[in-house]
Amino acid sequence: MSALENKVVIVTGGSSGIGRAAALSFAKQGAKVLITGRRAAALKKTVAEHKNIVSVVADVANPEDGPRTVAKAIDTWGRLDILVNNAGAGALLPLRNSSAAQINAIFAVNVVGPSLLAAAALPHLEATKGTIVNISSTFGQKAGADLSHYAASKAALEHLTRCWALELAPLNVRVNAVAAGPTESGALTGMMGLSPEHAAVIEEAEREQIPLKRRGTPDDVAKWIVHLADPTSEWVTGQIITVDGGLGLT
Numbered sequence: 001m002s003a004l005e006n007k008v009v010i011v012t013g014g015s016s017g018i019g020r021a022a023a024l025s026f027a028k029q030g031a032k033v034l035i036t037g038r039r040a041a042a043l044k045k046t047v048a049e050h051k052n053i054v055s056v057v058a059d060v061a062n063p064e065d066g067p068r069t070v071a072k073a074i075d076t077w078g079r080l081d082i083l084v085n086n087a088g089a090g091a092l093l094p095l096r097n098s099s100a101a102q103i104n105a106i107f108a109v110n111v112v113g114p115s116l117l118a119a120a121a122l123p124h125l126e127a128t129k130g131t132i133v134n135i136s137s138t139f140g141q142k143a144g145a146d147l148s149h150y151a152a153s154k155a156a157l158e159h160l161t162r163c164w165a166l167e168l169a170p171l172n173v174r175v176n177a178v179a180a181g182p183t184e185s186g187a188l189t190g191m192m193g194l195s196p197e198h199a200a201v202i203e204e205a206e207r208e209q210i211p212l213k214r215r216g217t218p219d220d221v222a223k224w225i226v227h228l229a230d231p232t233s234e235w236v237t238g239q240i241i242t243v244d245g246g247l248g249l250t
């Protein structure tokens with residue numbers, strides 16, 4: 001029997017890309033999974049892929065949606081073991097063009113939302129000696145021109161990871177992060193707002209720059225999310241695992 005059998009998991013942004021792959025992997029190993037996202041139709045498609053997955057329409061940027069998401073998992077299954085803060089926001093945002101609204105929108109999803117979700121989840125995670133996995137980026141540590149606010153928000157998420165790991169260790173709640181590199185998902189045309197043509201140029205440049213010479217698949221990243229969340233990783237906390245084909249080394 002998998003150590004994840006009947007564990008209850010929340011994956012924010014579970015209808016696409018890395019979050020969808022993680023949700024399916026948890027579900028296939030017997031966990032019950034609540035996925036979130038803003039678009040009901042996209043959530044419905046992922047829910048249809050496995051009987052252990054249910055969804056709630058929720059926006060990580062909305063402060064009321066964190067507690068509502070946690071309540072949905074508790075109402076459905078009566079417990080919570082794993083919170084995956086996966087949903088992200090970003091933009092190519094040159095400093096000279098940046099506005100308060102754009103900066104706040106990035107930090108609302110990448111920093112404030114995960115914090116409010118973690119706070120709402122905490123009593124339930126304490127009860128199950130559960131765990132949090134935050135999804136960062138290579139650019140949480142590596143500098144990137146025109147990416148400063150996205151990168152800074154991921155750097156903040158990584159430092160929250162380390163601080164929460166210390167703060168919650170006495171409760172036996174572990175906190176880790178996966179820093180993903182360029183991954184084949186909807187992110188460039190969705191989250192980053194690029195045209196398909198611009199996205200294709202960036203993808204080709206990334207393939208060239210990544211030492212292992214390919215962009216990742218959602219499963220490349222999801223397997224590390226699941227591994228860190230798995231109770232068999234019980235002595236690992238406060239770590240940022242970089243899964244990026246070596247991009248961070250360049």
Ligand SMILES: NC(=O)c1ccc[n+]([C@@H]2O[C@H](COP(=O)([O-])OP(=O)(O)OC[C@H]3O[C@@H](n4cnc5c(N)ncnc54)[C@H](OP(=O)(O)O)[C@@H]3O)[C@@H](O)[C@H]2O)c1
Nearest residue numbers: 013015016017018037038039059060088182183185186187
């Ligand atoms: N793909 C990459 O190259 C890459 C690299 C490094 C790090 N990452 C990180 O990996 C994470 C997942 O990205 P991905 O590439 O898998 O993206 P994706 O394929 O675009 O999927 C994003 C998912 O999050 C949901 N979402 C977006 N904004 C949300 C919000 N405010 N509230 C709730 N759900 C929201 C989307 O659904 P709706 O649009 O319906 O809300 C979708 O389910 C992000 O944190 C991203 O920063 C990605």
